Amino acid sequence: MQKKPFATIRDVARLAGVSAATVSGVMNKKAVARPEVQKRVEEAMKALDYHPDRMARSLKTGLSKVIGMVVPDLKNPFFVDLMCGVEEVARASGFSVIFSNSNKDQAIEKENLSMLYSHRVAGAVVCSTDAYTAYDSSMTRRFPMVFVDRLPVVGFKGRAVTVDNRRAAFNATRHLIEIGHEDIAIITGRMDLSGGFERVEGFREAMREAQLPIRDEYFQSGDFSVASGYAGTIKLLSLPTPPTAIFSCNNNMTLGVMRALTDRDLSSPADISVLSYDDFPWAAYFHPKLTAVAQPGLEMGRRAVHMLLGAIQSGGDTPEDEVIVLEAELIIRESTAPPWTRRAEAVSDGVMASR
Numbered sequence: 001m002q003k004k005p006f007a008t009i010r011d012v013a014r015l016a017g018v019s020a021a022t023v024s025g026v027m028n029k030k031a032v033a034r035p036e037v038q039k040r041v042e043e044a045m046k047a048l049d050y051h052p053d054r055m056a057r058s059l060k061t062g063l064s065k066v067i068g069m070v071v072p073d074l075k076n077p078f079f080v081d082l083m084c085g086v087e088e089v090a091r092a093s094g095f096s097v098i099f100s101n102s103n104k105d106q107a108i109e110k111e112n113l114s115m116l117y118s119h120r121v122a123g124a125v126v127c128s129t130d131a132y133t134a135y136d137s138s139m140t141r142r143f144p145m146v147f148v149d150r151l152p153v154v155g156f157k158g159r160a161v162t163v164d165n166r167r168a169a170f171n172a173t174r175h176l177i178e179i180g181h182e183d184i185a186i187i188t189g190r191m192d193l194s195g196g197f198e199r200v201e202g203f204r205e206a207m208r209e210a211q212l213p214i215r216d217e218y219f220q221s222g223d224f225s226v227a228s229g230y231a232g233t234i235k236l237l238s239l240p241t242p243p244t245a246i247f248s249c250n251n252n253m254t255l256g257v258m259r260a261l262t263d264r265d266l267s268s269p270a271d272i273s274v275l276s277y278d279d280f281p282w283a284a285y286f287h288p289k290l291t292a293v294a295q296p297g298l299e300m301g302r303r304a305v306h307m308l309l310g311a312i313q314s315g316g317d318t319p320e321d322e323v324i325v326l327e328a329e330l331i332i333r334e335s336t337a338p339p340w341t342r343r344a345e346a347v348s349d350g351v352m353a354s355r
Helices: 009-014 020-027 035-048 053-062 077-092 108-120 165-178 195-208 226-237 253-263 298-315 338-352
Strands: 066-071 096-101 122-126 144-147 159-163 182-187 219-221 245-248 273-277 291-294 322-326 329-331
Touching: 020 035, 035 077, 066 077, 066 298, 077 226, 096 122, 096 273, 108 122, 108 195, 122 182, 144 298, 159 165, 159 195, 165 182, 165 195, 165 291, 165 329, 182 195, 182 226, 182 322, 195 329, 219 226, 226 245, 226 338, 245 253, 253 273, 253 322, 291 338, 298 322
Parallel strands: 066 096, 066 122, 122 144, 144 159, 159 322, 182 219, 182 245, 245 273, 273 291
Antiparallel strands: 291 329
16 A cells, blocks of 8 residues: 655645645744635645644754653653653643653663754753763764753763752661661662762761761662662671661662562561662552652753753853752651661560550
8 A cells, every 4th residue: 555645835735725835824823814714724734634844844944843852761760750841841832852762771872862963853851871972072062962860970061950869868868867777778879870979978978977887798789770679688688687777779779679578578667678769659559658769850851851942042042051959858658667676675665664
């Protein structure tokens, strides 16, 4: 079956009995036609299933109403939140979005950025899979970029929207300390990424402030994957003195933590408290309900697009060095509680008091 050719603006004009300029005026909502003429044009567009060729328009005018976005992991709910925030503001501003997934692969990310450039996007929101690929000077010269979540380099100079990871991790660790935990383990994310490094810094700061030791065996290196969360937890549970609490540095690793506890017939918080960096849409429906650091993913996406559109519309006249840092929220639910030794002491004290 032969593919039906796309209708052109001339086809619409011919069917409506008007000029192509009149059709263009109707599409652009310019008051150039009488109501009855406008109606004929709209009916002709509908009959022909006509849709403007945005690519051709952008090539002709040099103005594109399309932006791009690159994320490292479409399966992660946090990045889905980012994408929803980006799409919401872009749509309200008359822009379409081309989404692409690098699958945490540097080569694919570079290909995705080249693909966006070939589609003549006006700019891009990028959550980089590594510290340098998207920040490469040849990339940033192609179109305006706003980095979201991860800053590409130390001392970054450019446009970005991120979260105060250090402060959020500090508050999360302090919560565990305040409810009585001293033997606290951490499963880190990738230390070559700004978020992974900053969360560890916040953890260390809270432990130092409380004058608690950071034991080497309680420091497990992960890579933000479910598998690394599982492997790190199994190692921690196999220690002669396991920790009483685990701080997992992202949501995927937390899934691995919870699966490892189940495989060892342990529960949280009865046997061990679990605190997750990154909330889940379904965290409140877990058993137990997860205590988690909730990042403002939707708002990060919204702010990133506002910043990007400002750069696009100003033609580069807006400041290139602008980093917005948002605050994350610690949501205390059921997976964190005083360590069982403290609970036993409290029960014992209560029994003695009742006597």
